[in-house]
Amino acid sequence: MKFNKGKRRVLHLGKNNPKHQYRLGVDLLGSSSAEKDLRVLVDKLTVSQQCALVAKANGILGSIKKSVASRSKEVILPLYSALVRPHLEYCVQFWALQFKKDRELLERVQQRATKMIRGLEHLSNEERLRELSLFRLDKRRLTLINAYKYLKGGCLEEGARLFSVVPSDRARGNRHKLENRKFQLNTKKNFFTLRVTEHWNRFPREVVESPSLERFKTHLDAILCNML
Numbered sequence: 001m002k003f004n005k006g007k008r009r010v011l012h013l014g015k016n017n018p019k020h021q022y023r024l025g026v027d028l029l030g031s032s033s034a035e036k037d038l039r040v041l042v043d044k045l046t047v048s049q050q051c052a053l054v055a056k057a058n059g060i061l062g063s064i065k066k067s068v069a070s071r072s073k074e075v076i077l078p079l080y081s082a083l084v085r086p087h088l089e090y091c092v093q094f095w096a097l098q099f100k101k102d103r104e105l106l107e108r109v110q111q112r113a114t115k116m117i118r119g120l121e122h123l124s125n126e127e128r129l130r131e132l133s134l135f136r137l138d139k140r141r142l143t144l145i146n147a148y149k150y151l152k153g154g155c156l157e158e159g160a161r162l163f164s165v166v167p168s169d170r171a172r173g174n175r176h177k178l179e180n181r182k183f184q185l186n187t188k189k190n191f192f193t194l195r196v197t198e199h200w201n202r203f204p205r206e207v208v209e210s211p212s213l214e215r216f217k218t219h220l221d222a223i224l225c226n227m228l
Helices: 048-067 073-089 100-115 125-132 144-151 156-162 197-202 213-224
Strands: 009-011 030-032 035-037 040-042
Touching (some): 040 048, 144 197
Parallel strands (some): 009 030
16 A cells, blocks of 8 residues: 655654654654644644634624625524534534633634524523524533433444443432543543533433433433533
8 A cells, every 4th residue: 555655744742742753664754733634623632723723614604694684583593503503513522622712712603693693682692592492512512412322322332332331229310320430631531431421420310211312302402401
């Protein structure tokens, strides 16, 4: 197999990384501060550059504002959902946010979109979201639907490797609680298997024992309104 040496880069991670140089054959490989994987920009596993990149969806909102005369909910909300929010959530299971400044950067894009709707300009962000039946982006990033698929749906075999379920005699209420493991590194704390544990354990029994994914989604929409 032949590799395109011009497209190979070395991404150095860690504060104490000695930053060794590597070769592909006889050619010395260059280094890079950030690389893309599945169109997600990874910057030393902090994904701050990715947040800045997707926040450019503000430009799409600007185009909508200039080209669409109507400011009604029936027009602006579908345009935001179809053209803007997918940029804010593309492959979000991979680039879990670690820093408050990054979370706020993305939330401001949705806040701007909701302020564009006539009659909601003077309401608070929470009131606008309630009027539009929307959730904050951090709620949508919980990826609890994926957790259900691994634990109760069609991915049980993979879920057994990803999660540790607490025995039912140790759990109160929800009999399918997950073991809440502790790590010192912030990077590990943001792994998918750890992000969902706290919220999954707070679910009542009827939610985690939903007989189908559709029923789980219905319960999830109702319970997310009171979470966080």
